[in-house]
Amino acid sequence: MGVLMTVDLMAFAxxxxxxxxxxxxxxxxxxQEFPTIVLPPELGQxxxxxxxxxxxxxxxxxxxxxxxxxxxxxxxxxxxAPIHWISGKDLPNNAVDTINVAQFIAPAxxxxxxxxxxxxxxxxxxxxxxxxxxxxxxxxEPRSWVLLRTDWSxxxxxxxxxxxxxxxxxxxxxxxxxxxxxxxxDVHGFGTETIGTDFxxxxxxxxxxxxxxxxxxxxxxxxxxxxxxDLLPPKGAxxxxxxxxxxxxxxxxxxxxxxxxxxxx
Amino acid sequence: xxxxxxxxRRKNPLKRTxxxxxxxxxxxxxxxxxxxxxxxxRFALQVCLDCNTVIYPPRDACPSCLSxxxxxxxxxxxxxxxxxxxxxxxxxxYFRERTPWRVGTVKLDAGPVVVAHLHGDAVEGGRVRLExxxxxxxxxxxxxxxxxxxxxxxxxxxxxxxxxxPKFRRVLITDGRTTVGxxxxxxxxxxxxxxxxxxxxxxxxxxxxxxxxxxxxxVEIVPLDVTDSESVTELAExxxxxxxxxxxTAEHVRAGGVVDRHGLTIAREEIDxxxxxxxxxxxxxxxxxxxxxxxxxxxAAAFVNLLSVHALMNWPAYGSYSATEAACLSAAxxxxxxxxxxxxxxxxxxxxxxxTEWFQTVPPPKVTLAVLANAVVRALQHGLEDVFVGDVAxxxxxxxxxxPKALEREMAN
Numbered sequence: 222m223g224v225l226m227t228v229d230l231m232a233f234a235x236x237x238x239x240x241x242x243x244x245x246x247x248x249x250x251x252x253q254e255f256p257t258i259v260l261p262p263e264l265g266q267x268x269x270x271x272x273x274x275x276x277x278x279x280x281x282x283x284x285x286x287x288x289x290x291x292x293x294x295x296x297x298x299x300x301x302a303p304i305h306w307i308s309g310k311d312l313p314n315n316a317v318d319t320i321n322v323a324q325f326i327a328p329a330x331x332x333x334x335x336x337x338x339x340x341x342x343x344x345x346x347x348x349x350x351x352x353x354x355x356x357x358x359x360x361x362e363p364r365s366w367v368l369l370r371t372d373w374s375x376x377x378x379x380x381x382x383x384x385x386x387x388x389x390x391x392x393x394x395x396x397x398x399x400x401x402x403x404x405x406x407d408v409h410g411f412g413t414e415t416i417g418t419d420f421x422x423x424x425x426x427x428x429x430x431x432x433x434x435x436x437x438x439x440x441x442x443x444x445x446x447x448x449x450x451d452l453l454p455p456k457g458a459x460x461x462x463x464x465x466x467x468x469x470x471x472x473x474x475x476x477x478x479x480x481x482x483x484x485x486x
Numbered sequence: 487x488x489x490x491x492x493x494x495r496r497k498n499p500l501k502r503t504x505x506x507x508x509x510x511x512x513x514x515x516x517x518x519x520x521x522x523x524x525x526x527x528r529f530a531l532q533v534c535l536d537c538n539t540v541i542y543p544p545r546d547a548c549p550s551c552l553s554x555x556x557x558x559x560x561x562x563x564x565x566x567x568x569x570x571x572x573x574x575x576x577x578x579x580y581f582r583e584r585t586p587w588r589v590g591t592v593k594l595d596a597g598p599v600v601v602a603h604l605h606g607d608a609v610e611g612g613r614v615r616l617e618x619x620x621x622x623x624x625x626x627x628x629x630x631x632x633x634x635x636x637x638x639x640x641x642x643x644x645x646x647x648x649x650x651x652p653k654f655r656r657v658l659i660t661d662g663r664t665t666v667g668x669x670x671x672x673x674x675x676x677x678x679x680x681x682x683x684x685x686x687x688x689x690x691x692x693x694x695x696x697x698x699x700x701x702x703x704x705v706e707i708v709p710l711d712v713t714d715s716e717s718v719t720e721l722a723e724x725x726x727x728x729x730x731x732x733x734x735t736a737e738h739v740r741a742g743g744v745v746d747r748h749g750l751t752i753a754r755e756e757i758d759x760x761x762x763x764x765x766x767x768x769x770x771x772x773x774x775x776x777x778x779x780x781x782x783x784x785x786a787a788a789f790v791n792l793l794s795v796h797a798l799m800n801w802p803a804y805g806s807y808s809a810t811e812a813a814c815l816s817a818a819x820x821x822x823x824x825x826x827x828x829x830x831x832x833x834x835x836x837x838x839x840x841x842t843e844w845f846q847t848v849p850p851p852k853v854t855l856a857v858l859a860n861a862v863v864r865a866l867q868h869g870l871e872d873v874f875v876g877d878v879a880x881x882x883x884x885x886x887x888x889x890p891k892a893l894e895r896e897m898a899n
Contacts, residue, residue, distance in 0.1 A: 251715045256690050265751050273715055377689035385692070471605075 237480075247447045247460075248298045248372065255446075256382045257296050258416050259389075261371070267293035278296040278446070294472040300464040301418065301433070301443030305471040308438030315440065317470035324442070325463035327409045329366035330358070331453045336370040336390045342383055346394040346422055348401050358455045359446065363407035366460050373414040374448035383421055393420030396431035403439045410442030414450060414458075418443040444477060453479055487604055491641035493654050493680065494783040506779030506828045507580040509740070511623025516544040519558035520626035524618035525871035529563040529597065529622055534566040542598035556681030563615045565594040567630055571774070572611045588644070592616055602628035603644055607636040609818045619648035619869050622779070622829035640867060649869035650787035650831055652687075653678040655730040658721075660712055660767065665842055665855055666792065668695045669736035670684050673859035674733070677867070680784065682730060685710025685721070712736040722770035727778065733770050733790040733862060736763050741845035743805035756810040764791070764814050768821055776828030788831045788866055791818045792858075795879040798886055801897050822871075823876040835862055838878025851877045874887045 236242040239325055249255055257269040270292040276282025295301070301476055303309030304316045332354050337344045346369060355361065371392045373381060381392040393415065394402075402408040411418050411432050417431035428434045444462055459480040464473030513521065516532070523530035525584055534540040540561055547554055570590035576582055584824040588604040600616060608614045614630040621627045627863035629648060632639065640651055649731040659672045661667045674682045682705045689709065695899035699705060708725065712734070740752050747753070771789070778786035796804065797811035815834065822832040839845040840850045853876040862874040874880050885893045 243487075253711070253716055256688070259691060265749075266755070270711075271714060380692045384690070 225364075229364050230262040240481070243481045243483065245449055245458075245479040245481060246446070246454050247449050247479055248475075249260070249262075249446050249448050251290075251292065251297045251474060254378070255297055256378050256416060257293070257405065259382070267295045269293075270296050276309055278431060292474060294467065294470055294474075297446070297474045298446040299444070299472050300462055301437065301472045302464070302470065303437040303440045303442070304336045304469070305443070306430075306433040306437035308434045309440060310413055312440045313425045315351060315437075316467075317464040317466055317473050318466045320442075320464075322463065324409070326459065327364055327366055327460050328362065329412070329453065330361050330369050330456050330460045331368045331370050331450055331458070333370045333451075333455070334392065335370055335372040335451070336354075338373065342380075342390045343373075343394065343420075343422065344392040346398050348395075348398045351401075356453075361408065363438075364409045365406075366409045366412055366462075367402055367406075367451070368412040368444075368447065368460075370453075371414050371415070372451060374446075374450070381479045382416065387422075388420035388424070389416070391421035393417040393418070394432055395420070396426050396428060396435070399431045399435040403435050403441060408441060411436050411445065412444030412466055414445075414447050416446060418445050443472075447477060449479075453481060487637035488639050490638040491646075491654060491783060494825055497782070501580065503778060504534055504583075504780045504782075506622070506776070506785075507551050507583065508623040508827065508829060509580045509621050509625075509627075510578070511621075511625040513625050516556075520618055520713070521543055521620070521624075522625040523558060523560075524620050526873070527617075527865075527868050527870045528560050529616060529618055530558040530560050531598065533559040533561065540594070540597040542594075542600050551771065556896065559749065561596040562594070564628075564633070564798050565592040565596075565600075565614055565616055567591075567604070567608055567610055567612055567614045568599070570604055570608075582818070583617055584647070590630060592628070600628050602630045603648075605631045605639065605645055605757070607630060607632040607639060619645075620831065620871055621648055624826045624831075624871075646783075648732060650833070650866040651677075652731060652863060654680050655784045655787060656681040656683065656728050657731045657733060658708075658710075658725075658729045658771075659681040660687065660710060660732065660734045660763075661736040662686050662695070662699050662707065663691075663693050664735055664737050665695060666737060666858065668699055669855035669859040670733055670735050670861060670862065671699060671702050671705055672871045673856070674731075675704050678862045679704065679731075683708050683725065685712070687711030687713070687717070708787045712766060715766050718766040718770045722774065725776040726771055729771065729775075729862065730784050730786045731788045731790065731866065732767060732775070733792070734764060734767055735792060736760065738810070739793070739804070739807055739840075739842070741804050741807075741844075741847075743808065747806060749896045753806050753810075753818050756807060757813070760810045761813045762818065764817050768817070768824075772821065772825060775824050775830045779828035779830050788833050789821060789825065790833045790835060790862055790866070791815075791861075793818070793834055793836050795838050795882045796897075799882060799890070799893050799897055807821070830893045831869070831871055833862075833865055835865060835873045835874065836879045836883070837875040838882070853878075 251270045257267050270286045272290045275287045276287045302317045303312050419430045423430045461478040465477045534548040535555040537551040539550040564698035568591045573587045591605045592600050592602050608630040613633040618626050657679045659667050659670045669680050671684050679754050684832045686707050710721050775786040794811040797815040800808040837853045839848045839852045841854045865873040872884050
């Protein structure tokens with residue numbers, strides 16, 4: 222209680238208002254054109270974002286404009302809850318409506334592999350790569366989001382999706398490093414700029430889709446389709462990522478904000 | 487021979503667009519037997535079951551024996567053009583804009599004398615073949631064509647009032663990602679369409695036919711996703727006035743019934759792509775097509791629906807799909823009534839299983855895509871409204887006409 226008394230939330234609010242704390246939007250705009258994950262066509266598909274005008278100051282509603290929208294839980298910039306994956310299906314409080322809301326605010330480390338990804342869309346994050354990062358920036362603190370900066374969000378949609386004859390070619394983590402993040406670094410979750418948290422060819426790993434398998438199996442979270450990760454420091458940003466409170470939801474589109482100390486960029 | 491049509495000059499954007507008019511279109515109930523025949527490209531007249539008299543115009547009683555048993559039967563279309571005249575002035579607003587207009591009397595080999603519109607190459611005293619066509623009002627009329635095909639005969643201005651020939655028209659194929667769409671683009675290019683717009687959704691998603699599609703002459707790829715209202719509206723706003731024929735090739739074929747399916751995700755997709763997709767296209771393109779029904783040589787002409795013949799009778803193996811197709815058929819009937827004031831035809835093309843991956847497990851006969859595409863082009867060239875392509879479609883139609891209940895049971899097996 223004593224510690225709590227020392228927290229000055231008004232000072233925090235003033236710092237946000239003055240720009241001493243910068244608020245950075247890590248969210249892609251929900252639009253009809255933004256790529257949605259592609260599965261084999263005989264499987265169930267995630268619905269893309271769609272919008273139907275209800276009225277626009279017209280005979281359908283003379284003084285107001287509004288839309289009905291439809292989308293999947295995993296459309297656009299979105300949050301993955303542990304219940305999304307079979308490995309996390311039996312965990313307590315594993316859906317977006319039951320996760321402790323305090324978990325929606327957490328610090329982040331940003332691992333920059335944008336140069337490597339520019340050279341190779343099949344760049345796979347490994348433990349040695351992260352160890353080198355830690356040698357420069359210090360160890361990843363427990364309960365931090367690990368955000369993978371690939372600059373993938375800057376690609377045009379064709380390269381962004383990276384689809385070829387043999388599936389998607391986009392960067393992502395190897396199985397070993399995901400397991401290591403969870404077991405050795407107790408991370409809060411894993412976030413990417415790509416359509417999913419996993420490597421584009423992640424179905425060929427063992428286990429397939431390791432970011433989903435290990436993160437959700439240990440009750441950790443996922444964020445994908447992030448943007449503006451290049452505006453974040455390697456350490457010290459606070460992430461606000463609160464999914465919609467969907468009953469037994471497996472995930473949710475959301476607005477992801479980062480708080481960064483310090484004035485102008 | 488007919489003077490060949492020349493590609494219309496670019497339209498002066500400052501010129502007023504002439505509003506479409508229609509010839510008188512009221513018909514008796516009996517006369518709609520001609521409408522049905524014209525819609526399918528058949529030549530059928532009433533034939534008395536009691537005295538075999540072939541009857542024209544349609545009547546409720548046989549003029550020879552007063553029998554009321556007068557079904558429409560396909561009869562020989564040959565005859566002689568006995569007399570012709572040219573209408574040079576009229577109070578009818580539609581024909582006033584189109585005089586001089588030739589009409590004549592044709593003595594059919596089958597018996598009756600028919601008053602008919604005349605193709606430019608039909609000669610007085612000469613042999614002709616009579617065809618039933620739907621005019622701009624959607625009603626059946628007879629037109630006498632020369633007995634044998636003449637050069638450029640499809641370009642005849644009288645005939646072209648009754649057809650939707652793609653030649654020099656600008657076509658929109660709504661989905662080029664489907665193999666149906668690719669076959670359609672090729673067929674319309676071959677048929678002399680001035681521009682073949684081909685819609686493409688999610689351009690970031692590669693597909694095998696892309697390179698081939700781009701190689702087709704006069705194809706222009708345009709962004710279009712029939713599941714996205716904004717995308718459909720944007721294309722109509724940008725290019726709607728340059729599109730004369732819409733061919734909706736968006737498809738969503740999945741096996742599975744109504745009971746024997748797990749959840750509604752696929753059904754929603756079916757309805758979104760097919761039924762709501764049709765509605766989006768209808769709302770975006772319908773009004774502008776209707777307003778351009780008399781806009782010169784490349785006037786707006788047709789909206790083509792590709793429909794499973796199982797829109798007419800459910801096929802439980804593809805039961806949910808069939809139900810969606812039935813909804814599309816119903817919407818198409820409504821569209822017909824709504825677009826008729828512009829003289830724009832809504833063409834329904836029915837077919838059984840296609841030679842595509844989604845009918846992989848279905849045994850032949852299946853309709854190949856080239857056959858389907860050519861049938862669509864031919865239907866437009868001939869001004870048809872209802873087209874059945876392939877053996878399965880024809881078989882279903884016939885069995886449905888004879889005994890719908892039997893067909894319902896048979897489809898379950």
